Amino acid sequence: MNAAFSSAMLWPGVTLIAYLIGREIQRRLRGAPLANPVLIAIALVAGLLLATRTPYAIYFAGAQPIHLLLGPATVALAVPLARNLHHIAKSFSALALALIAGGVTAMGSAVLIVFAFGASHQIGMTIAPKSVTTPIAMGLAQEIGGLPALTTVMVIASGIVAASVGPSLFRLMKISDWRAEGLAAGVAGGGIGSATIAVRNGLAGAFAAVGMGLNGVLTTLLAPLAPLIWK
Amino acid sequence: MSHRIWSATDIPTGFAILVGFNVAGDLISYLSPVKAPGAVIGMVLLTLVLAVRRQTQTRFEEEAALPSKLDRVADAVIANMGLMFIPAGVGVVAQLALVSANLAALVVAVIISTIAALMVTGWVFTTVEKGRQAHSATEGER
Numbered sequence: 001m002n003a004a005f006s007s008a009m010l011w012p013g014v015t016l017i018a019y020l021i022g023r024e025i026q027r028r029l030r031g032a033p034l035a036n037p038v039l040i041a042i043a044l045v046a047g048l049l050l051a052t053r054t055p056y057a058i059y060f061a062g063a064q065p066i067h068l069l070l071g072p073a074t075v076a077l078a079v080p081l082a083r084n085l086h087h088i089a090k091s092f093s094a095l096a097l098a099l100i101a102g103g104v105t106a107m108g109s110a111v112l113i114v115f116a117f118g119a120s121h122q123i124g125m126t127i128a129p130k131s132v133t134t135p136i137a138m139g140l141a142q143e144i145g146g147l148p149a150l151t152t153v154m155v156i157a158s159g160i161v162a163a164s165v166g167p168s169l170f171r172l173m174k175i176s177d178w179r180a181e182g183l184a185a186g187v188a189g190g191g192i193g194s195a196t197i198a199v200r201n202g203l204a205g206a207f208a209a210v211g212m213g214l215n216g217v218l219t220t221l222l223a224p225l226a227p228l229i230w231k
Numbered sequence: 232m233s234h235r236i237w238s239a240t241d242i243p244t245g246f247a248i249l250v251g252f253n254v255a256g257d258l259i260s261y262l263s264p265v266k267a268p269g270a271v272i273g274m275v276l277l278t279l280v281l282a283v284r285r286q287t288q289t290r291f292e293e294e295a296a297l298p299s300k301l302d303r304v305a306d307a308v309i310a311n312m313g314l315m316f317i318p319a320g321v322g323v324v325a326q327l328a329l330v331s332a333n334l335a336a337l338v339v340a341v342i343i344s345t346i347a348a349l350m351v352t353g354w355v356f357t358t359v360e361k362g363r364q365a366h367s368a369t370e371g372e373r
Contacts, residue, residue, distance in 0.1 A: 011318075019314045038313040042320040049324060056325045063318035070315045072249035072308065074270035075256070075277055079305035082281035094359035102352030110344035117336030123329070127340055131348055134316050139268025149322025150330065154341055156316075161345040169349055180356040188348035191312065211352070217275060220267045 011062030018044040033163040033196060036156055074135040081213035084206040087179075095183065099211060102187040103218040106131035111226050121230040122146060128226040129219055130154040133190040136216040140223050159192025166193065178204040186211025245304025252277045 007013075021044060022037030029035045049059055060067070088095055110127045125146030129137035134155045141151035162185055170181050182204030185193035194212045198205025256273030259265070265272070323330065330337065 015314070015317050019317060022313075038316050038320065041313075041317050042323065045317060045321045046324040049321065056322060059321060060318055063321075066315055067318040069308070070319075071253040071270040071273075072246065073312050073315055074268075075249045075252045075273040076305035076308045078252075078274045078277035078281060079302055080309065081274075082278045082285065083302075085278070085282050085285075091356075091360055091363070094356045094363065097359050098352045098356035101355045102348045105351040106344055106348035109347050110340045113340040113343060114333070114336045117333070117339070119333050119336045123333050123336065127337065130341060131345065135312070136268065136271050136274075138316075138319055139270060143266055143268060147322075147326055147329075149319050150326055152316050152320040153323055154337065156320075157341045158345045161342055162349060165346060166349055169346065170353060173350065173353060175353050175357050177357050177360070180353045180360075183356055184349045184352035187352045188345050213274070213278070216271060220271050224266050 008062075011059050012065050014045060014048065015041070015063050015066050018042075018048075033160050033192065036160060036192070039153070039156055042153070070135045070138070074139070077133065077135075077213055077216070080209040084209045087203075087206055087210060091179065095207075095210070098180070098183055099187060099214050099218065102184065102211075103131070103215045104222065106188055106215070107219055107222060107226065111229055115229055121227065124230060125226060126150045127154050128223055130158050131188050131190060132216045132219045133194075133212050136220065137190070140220060144223050144226060155190055156192065159189045159196075162189025162193035163196035166197070179207045182207030183211040186213075187215045241300040242304055244300045245302075248277075248301050249304065249308070 018041035019037060022040035025040055026032065026035040026037050045059070048054075049056060107128050107130075110130055111124050114123050114127055122145060125144045126141055128144065128146065129140040129151060132140065132155065134152055137151050137155045138148040140146075141148045166181065166185055166189070170176070170184075175181065178201045182194075182197050182201070185197040185204070186208035189196070190212055194205065194208035197208050252273035253270050254273075255276060256271065257269030259272050259276075260267060260269040
């Protein structure tokens with residue numbers, strides 16, 4: 001080979017196709033939360049990189065056009081949050097207390113569990129923002145010394161757990177309040193938890209949007225405290 | 232319902248608002264001691280602006296303005312957000328050794344803490360709401 005082939009759209013193209021394949025697989029499995037399109041796409045691209053011996057740095061530099069959209073997409077979360085903010089006024093104290101208790105539980109228990117397992121400070125900072133929506137979680141992991149890539153996988157896994165066990169858990173707890181279930185899905189399960197419950201009930205979806213947005217803010221404020229456990 | 236026809240030329244307007252708040256957030260993050268990603272600060276700022284606007288709008292204005300250019304672009308971006316996680320997420324290939332060394336801790340932490348957060352959030356919300364409703368019911372009887 002003399003002149004190596006190069007195209008600026010090679011890695012964005014690969015990323016798009018992997019995402020489309022992931023979505024198609026989930027559609028064929030009737031929307032099963034476990035068949036998450038992002039996880040499937042990550043596995044496909046990772047497999048391709050390993051097979052072609054392409055260093056991750058080359059792929060990541062090439063896929064920047066897609067990666068850079070995360071910032072504006074995070075800002076866009078303000079729209080559903082503002083749209084549903086009026087729900088807060090009606091049950092402000094319940095929502096505020098549940099949000100704080102749930103957000104602290106999500107971050108605190110995850111950090112304490114990996115600490116109990118003897119994991120490193122870096123693993124702790126990677127898992128601390130796991131219940132927040134992915135773009136915020138990635139930014140936070142970067143900020144407090146975690147690994148944003150692994151955080152992404154942890155967030156998706158948490159969303160899958162919340163979406164899968166949520167309904168039976170609330171039946172078990174004998175809670176039949178869509179506001180409580182929606183808020184919990186948003187606080188504990190981030191984007192996947194919210195999207196899954198929004199399909200089941202509109203009011204739950206609204207509370208999930210509020211829970212997800214405000215837990216992002218709460219965890220941003222609390223995250224700098226997480227490293228203290230390792231000191 | 233909107234009386235305006237949604238047009239593809241609305242995209243730059245909506246996108247400019249998102250990018251503008253992102254840059255403003257980055258600037259605040261840079262200038263202040265707040266240890267938060269600029270995009271999160273941008274999200275909080277935009278939420279406040281939208282909430283204040285909604286408060287001050289009359290009903291007629293609200294109907295005429297909804298769904299705004301920003302709303303349409305934001306909804307479209309959020310609906311396809313998963314795509315944007317892929318480039319960073321693929322970075323786990325560089326961390327597979329770390330993942331397998333901590334696999335048990337990570338799996339247990341994700342499952343237990345997600346279930347705990349669901350239960351605590353749901354329980355606190357319903358308990359406080361029940362207390363408030365019981366309180367306002369007795370208030371009403373008086």
